[in-house]
Amino acid sequence: MNKINIFQKITIKSRLLIFSIVLFLLIAGGIIGAFFLAMGQIVRSNADQELTRLLETKRLSLEASIESELVIALKMADSPLIARFFLDPYNPELETIAMEEFAGYRRAFGSGSIFWINDQDKKYYLGDTAEYVLDPTEPESAWYSPTLNMHDEYEFFVDYERSLQKTVLWVNVPVRVQGKPIGIVGTGIEIGDFIDTIYADLAPEVSLYLFNNSLEITGARDSRLIVDKVQLGTHLKSEGPLILDAIGKLRGTEISTLNLGQETIALGRIPLLNWHAVAFMPITRAMYFESSMTLVFAAMLVVVLLIFVIVNFFIVSSLKPLKHTMEVLKQISADWDLTRQLAINSGDEFGELAEFFNITFGKIRELxxxxxxxxxxxxxxxxxxxxxxxxxxxxxxxxxxxxxxxxxxxxxxxxxxxxxxxxxxxxxxxxxxxxxxxxxxxxxxxxxxxxxxxxxxxxxxxxxxxxxxxxxxxxxxxxxxxxxxxxxxxxxxxxxxxxxxxxxxxxxxxxxxxxxxxxxxxxxxxxxxxxxxxxxxxxxxxxxxxxxxxxxxxxxxxxxxxxxxxxxxxxxxxxxxxxxxxxxxxxxxxxxxxxxxxxxxxxxxxxxxxxxxxxxxxxxxxxxxxxxxxxxxxxxxxxxxxxxxxxxxxxxxxxxxxxxxxxxxxxxxxxxxxxxxxxxxxxxxxxxxxxxxxxxxxxxxxx
Incomplete structure (x- = not known):
């Protein structure tokens, strides 16, 4: 009952003003809600496109940096002279000619690095020097047999040389004669500078990781992740299982995007290296106000505000005759003068109210x-x-x-x-x-x-x-x-x-x-x-x-x-x-x-x-x-x-x-x-x- 009495004490003008304010706040709230909902979708779509372009650009840049070296390594593996030397490594004439050819390939490589090993004497050459005789049964030589007998044309292997404090990408290419492997040739590419170039123009809020099929991180801002051969799933923790599941569905150079909470993730393959790349971008509220749509929503709020002001001005103007009627009644209650009458200035409801008011008070005077x-x-x-x-x-x-x-x-x-x-x-x-x-x-x-x-x-x-x-x-x-x-x-x-x-x-x-x-x-x-x-x-x-x-x-x-x-x-x-x-x-x-x-x-x-x-x-x-x-x-x-x-x-x-x-x-x-x-x-x-x-x-x- 008290609530009804309090509401009844509020003037009609105040009620209409309160109603219009509440209506304005509801409309403004709806516009703001729609703004954040629409901008959330726009920002996520922009983030997906930006990360997709980023992965595509970085893939092309990395493949372009390595592809020329890979072509030379494949040509070296197809050399008939090198194949003859690997079949007869104890022939001094062949050895002299082969050494000259190896020297030519070494000069052709941008890194100036070359290595080879034949399956006859198993001598491991780095540059022009035989470093040691490789024993496939030793643990440190466990890489040799799988690489020699692999079905692919080539293989990449990333290793961190602690003595040089450099990250080296080894290109291993088996030498085959009639499908039978007889040795391995390749080169070592120092990719630290390549990876630094990838991250040089990367936005601070974006995280990018490169990793191989063994899920070892091969590229990151923090070089310690590469040195320690950290697993991607171990480093990413909660996002790891989702990313690993999405990687298995990728084909060719396809790029896939995921939205997890306030973060957008993009995944892609680097076919040349048989690697993968994953990029993270956080979604912040500040991004919502960087789009041109912000001005559209702001204009909508201004229009609603103008409508609110115009409506309230119309309400105040319409209620002026009612206020005049209240003033006349107040004067009658003060001096008991029933001869007062209201002026009829309009033909609307307020004019009819004034007319009936004058008739009623005339009959009261007679009574x-x-x-x-x-x-x-x-x-x-x-x-x-x-x-x-x-x-x-x-x-x-x-x-x-x-x-x-x-x-x-x-x-x-x-x-x-x-x-x-x-x-x-x-x-x-x-x-x-x-x-x-x-x-x-x-x-x-x-x-x-x-x-x-x-x-x-x-x-x-x-x-x-x-x-x-x-x-x-x-x-x-x-x-x-x-x-x-x-x-x-x-x-x-x-x-x-x-x-x-x-x-x-x-x-x-x-x-x-x-x-x-x-x-x-x-x-x-x-x-x-x-x-x-x-x-x-x-x-x-x-x-x-x-x-x-x-x-x-x-x-x-x-x-x-x-x-x-x-x-x-x-x-x-x-x-x-x-x-x-x-x-x-x-x-x-x-x-x-x-x-x-x-x-x-x-x-x-x-x-x-x-x-x-x-x-x-x-x-x-x-x-x-x-x-x-x-x-x-x-x-x-x-x-x-x-x-x-x-x-x-x-x-x-x-x-x-x-x-x-x-x-x-x-x-x-x-x-x-x-x-x-x-x-x-x-x-x-x-x-x-x-x-x-x-x-x-x-x-x-x-x-």
Whole structure:
């Protein structure tokens, strides 16, 4: 109800203004919502296109940088002279001619790097020099057999040369004769500069990663990812599974895009290298305002605002006639001038309202003129009636006063007799109740005496119990003190153990250092044994055993260190718990002293209560004797009161008959008096109302 009243108090102008504001806010909110929804789609579409162009551009740039080197490597693998040399590597004439051809290819490569190995002597050449004889069974040569027997024409392999601190892309091409592999040729391309060029013009907010079929990162802003051969799924974490799933669906140079939350992802293949590329671009709110569509939505908001202003101006203009009507009504309510009229300035609803307003107030003026004339006649008639009723009321009041005086005396007499009888009845009832109370008091005194004797016995029992409790509390306090002292000694012993365990940790650290030094010595010994050749094999076995012993000692040292740390942690925990328990014992000892003091206070109070109870028992015995005497006097009062009651009832009957007769006379006179008074009051009110009506009607101006 309160909400309705508050709303009704708001003016029509304010209501319409509030409605228009709410409508404007809803429309503006809809436009803003549509803006963010549309711009979100536009920004994501632009991001997809931008990342697609980025991957396509970077792919073409990277392939163009490497394709020329690959063509030379493929031509070198197809050379008949090199094939003849690989079939007969021990022919010195062929070797001389082949070396000249290799030198020519080396000069043709932009990197100036070349390598080859034939499957006959398995000598690995880098440049013009045979570096070593390759053993396919060695772990570091595990690449040789898969590369030699692969079905593809070529293979790329990215490796980080720590000695040169460069990332090298190795191009491996098998040399085949009639489909049979007889060796491998290739070149090493330092691609660090290529990759740096790819990332040089890349926007800071865009992330780009290159990776091979093994999912190892081969290109990134952070070179450590390439050096450590980090897996793409490990680095990307949550996005990894989605990206790996999308990669399997790519064909040729196709580029696919994904939208994950506030991020756009583009994926593509680099067929020449058999690599893949993935790019990330975050979607920010700032991108929403970089498009020309922002101006369109801003213009829409401005148009809505202009419409809002125009509508409100029209509303204010339309409500001006209503405001004029309110001002005229306000003036009429102030000076009661019904001759005022509204000006009719339009033919709309407000004009009709003014016309009906003037007609209505014209009829009200006519009605008030008639009321004013009739009110004068009623005023004269009311004055005559009031004068006659005043005289009649005076005579009736005198008669009623005489009858009332006689009635009051009769009633007073009857009332006195009735009160006397009632008083005697109450006295008899009180005497009967007194007898009952005396009997109940006698029984209560006897019961109180027995209860007090029983209470004395209980008090003595409680006092004895308190004495025993006091002894037990003292014993408990001594035990708590002894326990606290013993626990303090245990805490000191535990702390001593903790200090000793720290010494064991230091000793274990020394053992670990010795094991590390031993392991280092064993490695040096193994290296020296390798340099010694066949004569150092026995020493190498001993060095290997020493290394294993050092590693075992190091592992045992770590295990002991872990156990000692756990023991020290447990000892620290026990020490803390012991300190807490000691504090608890101190609190218990303090509380036991408080209980002992309270026991002493209770024992003193019980002794005082025992003394008081004996005094109460003596007083109750005397009260029992007095109760017997009061009971005897009450029985005598009951007998005498019954005689007085009989005489009072006889007198009450006579007084009642007199009172009834006078009461009937008084009722008749009272009814007459009431009727006269009511007529007199009505006459007076009538005159007052007529005067008030004349006064109010005279306020209106009707002509």
């Amino acid at each position: 008030l003129t008639v009321i004013r004339n009739k009110a004068g006649s009623l005023s004269d008639t009311g004055a005559d009636l009031a004068s006659n009723m005043i005289e009649t009321a005076a005579a009736i009041n005198e008669i009623t006063a005489n009858i009332q005086s006689m009635e009051d005396r009769a009633v007073s007499q009857s009332s006195g007799v009735t009160k006397t009888t009632s008083a005697m009845e109450r006295i008899m009832v009180s005497i009967g109740q007194l007898n009952e109370h005396i009997l109940a008091q006698s029984d209560s005194v006897s019961q109180s005496s027995s209860a007090i004797e029983e209470m004395l016995a209980n008090i003595r029992s409680v006092a004895e119990t308190l004495v025993k409790n006091s002894e037990n509390v003292n014993s408990l306090a001594e035990s708590a003190n002894v326990g606290r002292n013993d626990l303090q000694k245990v805490s000191e012993d535990i702390q001593e153990i903790a200090r000793e365990s720290e010494g064991l940790l230091e000793i274990n650290s020394v053992i670990d250092n010795i094991a590390s030094q031993t392991n280092l010595l064993s490695m040096n010994a193994a290296i020296e044994a390798a340099h010694a050749g066949e004569s150092g094999k026995g020493f190498a076995v001993v060095a290997d055993e020493i290394r294993k012993l050092a590693e075992s000692s190091s592992e045992q040292s770590k295990t002991i260190s872990t156990v000692l740390k756990k023991i020290k942690s447990s000892i620290d925990s026990i020490t803390q718990s012991t300190n807490v328990v000691i504090k608890r014992f101190e609190v218990i000892e303090k509380e036991v002293r408080i209980v002992s003091d309270q026991e002493a206070g209770i024992r003193g109070a019980m002794e005082e209560q025992e003394t008081g109870s004996r005094q109460i028992l003596e007083a109750v015995s005397k009260l029992n004797e007095l109760t017997a005497k009061v009971k005897q006097g009450s029985e005598e009062m009951t007998a005498e009161g019954q005689g007085v009651m009989r005489q009072s009832k006889d007198l009450e009957g006579i007084a009642a008959e007199m009172a009834n007769g006078m009461e009937e006379m008084a009722k008749g006179a009272e009814q007459i008096n009431i009727a006269v008074v009511q007529v007199n009051e009505i006459s007076g009110e009538n005159k007052t109302n007529i005067d008030a009506l004349n006064t109010e009607v005279s306020k209106f101006k009707v002509g």
